Amino acid sequence: MENINFNISYTSVIWFIALGVGIFLLFRFLKRLVYYWIPKRQNRQLKFERLLPVIEGIVWFTWVIWGIQGVFNNKLLYTLIILLIILIIIVALSRFAIRDFIAGVVLKLEGAFNIGERIKVRDVEGRVKELGYFGIKLENFQGEIITMPYSSVSGVKRVLSKSSDKIKNHTFTLQLPKKHSVTDTIEQAKSTILNTPWASITQKPHIKLVNENSDVYTFEVIVYSLHQRYFQKLQTHLQNWGQKL
Template sequence: MNVFEFQISQTAILKILLFGAALYFVLRVVQKAIHLPRVKKLLGFPLYRVFPFIEMAIWGFFLLWAAQQFFQHRPFYTAVWMGALALLLIWASWFAIRDVIAGIILKAEDAYEINQRIKLPSVEGKIRRLGHRSLEIETAEGQIVKIPYGRIAGEERILSDPRETGRSYAFQVSAPASMAPEQAAERLRRAALNSPWSSVTKEPRVRFLGEQEGRYRFEVVAYPLGEAYSRKVEEYVKKRMLSGKSD
């Protein structure tokens, strides 16, 4: 006797398909509804953040119910199906909650603050929001990038020190005379401001000194996070000007 032989009634298949379609429709309506401002205010808490976990659990129960419809008189098949489903749910849940766990660990290790500057190998900018699963970073171009905590945990990161000294650091830098002095000064200002080692609360100043040997000379006054970072800011600005970038 073939242990994998079983019969499935057409009624059971039709029932499962209809119920599955109805469940999908209801969940999509609920997903859209919980994002409405009026519903958010009525609930008093952001249900949409935990809705994916609720939906996963609902579909898990649906699959268990579908298995019972398929294998009503064959408990062995039901046990095998439930075991496979449990492993699948554990695997899927890990991908769903690993960023949450990584976020808890990272927040315990590092002091993340809003408007704090952060530099990662893939992106750099200012922290705009500390989410449950991801960090929202605003780049110099104004783009908002969401980086999962699980990804941040495996990367080298540089955070600005909240205890900024406020001391200025002046240095001179040259720029090609092929562009207008105002344009070169703005590039220098943005480069100094967007340096990972510069203060996020004080604007750098740029002063045009004149032209020498076909190149413009500027004085840049930046505000490093500390004296130890002064040279890093200067090197960063000069490197950006050589590459033609200002972030």
């Protein structure tokens, strides 16, 4: 087989390039296919938008390793190139991880975020659920968990969205089985309300007993939210919770 400098094979180079083009076209086709099959972005994000890039990255990495092994007949040179690629990947990943970690430390020291408060960062609004090592987790009004790297929120405008003058209230009655005392049942119901993404965290729900018989309690429940459209979701969620007791 005819070779050029460093024992590089012409045939292997051609196969290497052809396979790379094939991989590129394959994943572009798969992405279009996913968008056609699953038009709703929420479902795509949960099922494919996170998984497909990972699979593509693994395939591309395998392609590079195979290509180097096939193109370079010099085993020592092949080994050195593989080690160099691995080193570059480690350094690149470490750089992003270190950047997010340092940004997180700075933001935590500043007290920029508190668990439970509602904030808006760029176009993302939700309740702070968790302050991780490398990113912040927000729960939006649809109950979706959104993870944002600290580096993406550092230095940008953050708006607290918990003004009490915007809070609305909704009153309804709720029947719950008499499996626990009145006090315990009320506390469980309050906890269930506050753990939803729709309830206000600055205005606590009010629950009082209005009637009871041998089987059930009847409560009057007042819930608070920033948007009236979430009242029905809160009521339905609490009723479904009560049916499971």
